[in-house]
Amino acid sequence: MDARREETVDRGALSAPEREEAFRRLSTHMPGRTPDAKGPKDQPDPFRSVVSCLLSAQSRDVNTAAAVRALFALATTPDEMLKLSDDEIARAIKPCGLYNMKAKSIRRLCAALIDEHGRVVPQTREGLMSLPGIGRKCADIVMSFTFDEDVIAVDTHVFRVCNRLGLTDERTADKTAAALERDVPDWARRDGHFWLLQFGKSICLSRRPRCETCFLNDLCRWFAATRDAPPVTSEYQDT
Ligand code: SF4
DSSP, X not given: OOHHHHHHOOOOOOOHHHHHXXXXXXXXXXXXXXXXXXXXXXXXXXXXXXXXXXXXXXXXXXXXXXXXXXXXXXXXXXXXXXXXXXXXHHHXXXXXSXXXXXXXXXXXXXXXXXXXXXXXXXXXXXXXXXXXXXXXXXXXXXXXXXXXXXXXXXXXXXXXXXXXXXXXXXXXXXXXXXXXXXXXXXGGTTTHHHHHHHHHHHTSOSSSOOGGGOTTTTTOHHHHHHTTSOOOOOSSOOO
């Protein structure tokens, strides 16, 4: 089954009791939030976190980290960042790709922080999403990692797992995030992102999910629908 079909086959979502059971097992088998889970890419500073998130679009973690390091070696505040030219920013962030577009977004982000937020990164989802270049995924990652809120951020891994397992049956990451916020049991909100992320990286891998030994395979909608199908391929990379 290719990725396009993986995302469009209607397999239905788990019932509330099944969802509860899935999270109960995830909480038993997967590590949750840890004391050092601070800030996207280990950056606890909110400004650095939000810039890091912006740079992470369509970039591997290692390349994003290199771009953030190079950029923050030149400037560490919105005011300092705006003193750099587009070319200087673009050169620094080149490792993460789309650097010309991202350089312009960084400048718009810095200007908005200065003009509309008193140089302080907003601590609400709405405030974060009002910043140029910051969508729901970035906002939720900053909320969870940097501001320590009980938010399940939906990145590539979380989206894939939710979609396959049937935790939600939404077709976009943003709708998946909204469905999780509505349907996930309260007790699972704090660590949910971390359980799903680790599960996606260790068991429900993008290319070769370990379905036969997966502790959720009796609940999984994707496994039930595809157990006799040929091996999976996907656009997502296992990392
Ligand atoms: S059974 Fe397979 S597809 Fe379903 S959650 Fe487990 S690893 Fe993922």
